[in-house]
Amino acid sequence: MKKGKILVVDDDHLITTMVEKVLSAAGMHVVSCGDCESALTTINESFSAVLMDLSLPRMDGILGIMAIKDQFPDMPCLVISAEEDVRRAVASMSAGASDYLRKPIDHEELVMRVHHAIETVRASIENQVFRNSMNQSDAEESWIGVSPKSLHVLERARQIANSDATVLITGETGTGKSLLARYIHSISALSDKPFVSASIASLPANLIESELFGHEKGAFTGAACEKPGRVEIAKDGTIFMDEIGEMPLSLQPKILRVLQEREFERVGGTQTHKMSARVIACTNRDLRRMCETGRFRQDLYFRVSVLPIEIPPLRERPDDIEALIDRFIAHLSAKTGQGKSLTPDARNALLKYHWPGNVRELQNVLECAFTLSPGASIPSNQLNFLFDSPAEIVASTSLAGRTLAEIEKLAIEQTLDSCDGNKAHAARTLGISEKSIYNKMSRAGLR
Numbered sequence: 001m002k003k004g005k006i007l008v009v010d011d012d013h014l015i016t017t018m019v020e021k022v023l024s025a026a027g028m029h030v031v032s033c034g035d036c037e038s039a040l041t042t043i044n045e046s047f048s049a050v051l052m053d054l055s056l057p058r059m060d061g062i063l064g065i066m067a068i069k070d071q072f073p074d075m076p077c078l079v080i081s082a083e084e085d086v087r088r089a090v091a092s093m094s095a096g097a098s099d100y101l102r103k104p105i106d107h108e109e110l111v112m113r114v115h116h117a118i119e120t121v122r123a124s125i126e127n128q129v130f131r132n133s134m135n136q137s138d139a140e141e142s143w144i145g146v147s148p149k150s151l152h153v154l155e156r157a158r159q160i161a162n163s164d165a166t167v168l169i170t171g172e173t174g175t176g177k178s179l180l181a182r183y184i185h186s187i188s189a190l191s192d193k194p195f196v197s198a199s200i201a202s203l204p205a206n207l208i209e210s211e212l213f214g215h216e217k218g219a220f221t222g223a224a225c226e227k228p229g230r231v232e233i234a235k236d237g238t239i240f241m242d243e244i245g246e247m248p249l250s251l252q253p254k255i256l257r258v259l260q261e262r263e264f265e266r267v268g269g270t271q272t273h274k275m276s277a278r279v280i281a282c283t284n285r286d287l288r289r290m291c292e293t294g295r296f297r298q299d300l301y302f303r304v305s306v307l308p309i310e311i312p313p314l315r316e317r318p319d320d321i322e323a324l325i326d327r328f329i330a331h332l333s334a335k336t337g338q339g340k341s342l343t344p345d346a347r348n349a350l351l352k353y354h355w356p357g358n359v360r361e362l363q364n365v366l367e368c369a370f371t372l373s374p375g376a377s378i379p380s381n382q383l384n385f386l387f388d389s390p391a392e393i394v395a396s397t398s399l400a401g402r403t404l405a406e407i408e409k410l411a412i413e414q415t416l417d418s419c420d421g422n423k424a425h426a427a428r429t430l431g432i433s434e435k436s437i438y439n440k441m442s443r444a445g446l447r
């Protein structure tokens, strides 16, 4: 039996041939493509992982990863690259890459890392209903915070853990909202019950309802058999509605009903089911503003935000940066079996930076700097890029979670900036025609 089907994307034949040989010998089936365009027409659900080079003709590997993740959010994408640029490594992680292999690639390592990526995804899918076995001290350790603001967050989490009312966790992207939701579950009386997450932002709009509430056989094309939704699977545990601000307006009355009456029907079904789970929701949006502009129902907002907790951005809690650095470095050292530490200059650089992507960005930056530093110390020059062009970094580290249209708009805005507003120059840099840039600008509402 084959141990997975792998798509390798590299314009270097020597690499694709090597990968084919090594992974085939390990029992995997390998398909090669020389560029992202053909990779995008080849990829389908039967693949278990993608290996992607970064510098490819026409479409860059990072954009390729984003496009693949857009269609197949669970597909593990591993970068194989000769580039030593930490910024590119960070950007590829932000785009959704799960691992980064430096060329020249060690054969044994290649097999191991591909295998690991496939297994991790398989385990996480199988564990979507996961019984939270963490005990209180483990969980407490896992949401690290030593600053007064973080201690306040943890205190509040403890106060509300055992209430049945809906919790709304707010905070910028990467501040630890999802982690805090699991933490609240783990210290509540429901800790041995299921914790089920429904990521509203990553589900196609037409599937959100059936993912949440389930569907009956034949309810819509493709509904070949009946399927319980996540609210049902959560039973009397916790249902986590991740990014509730992305909930389509058309579905909001149904969410309001389930929160108010604790009742729902499966799509295509007539039987009314009771919701027994406790709801934790989170968002990085300003829901109050969304109410003002009519994009979020006010009655739903009041229902969702009975117990609000706000996680402040990392830049407002510098004491945490130091604690998080130590934890992440210790974790990376244990994971790789290589003890490495930051030089004092490197540590200072991290403390000075403003972290627009918050803890996730810190984690990604450290992981990349760790991987790319050859010796036992991580020097500050691995981190210089943080201060090159803050605007660029903001864009490159916060791509995940944006729509492709938003990413395109950002790319156009920044390229125009770097070309002093010269559209012809910007179009050439972006590899599109002048006519295209005008069209794209007008579609994106750019002047």
Ligand SMILES: Nc1ncnc2c1ncn2[C@@H]1O[C@H](COP(=O)(O)OP(=O)(O)OP(=O)(O)O)[C@@H](O)[C@H]1O
Residues within 6 Å of the ligand: 142, 143, 144, 145, 171, 172, 173, 174, 175, 176, 177, 178, 179, 180, 284, 359, 360, 363, 401
């Ligand atoms: N206080 C913390 N202690 C330890 N790890 C943290 C902390 N906050 C965040 N992290 C880590 O940072 C990463 C991002 O956290 P998480 O996914 O919970 O953020 P989020 O606010 O849900 O982000 P998004 O808005 O993008 O969904 C995760 O890997 C998480 O484990």
Ligand SMILES: [Mg+2]
Residues within 6 Å of the ligand: 177, 178, 242
């Ligand atoms: Mg999250």
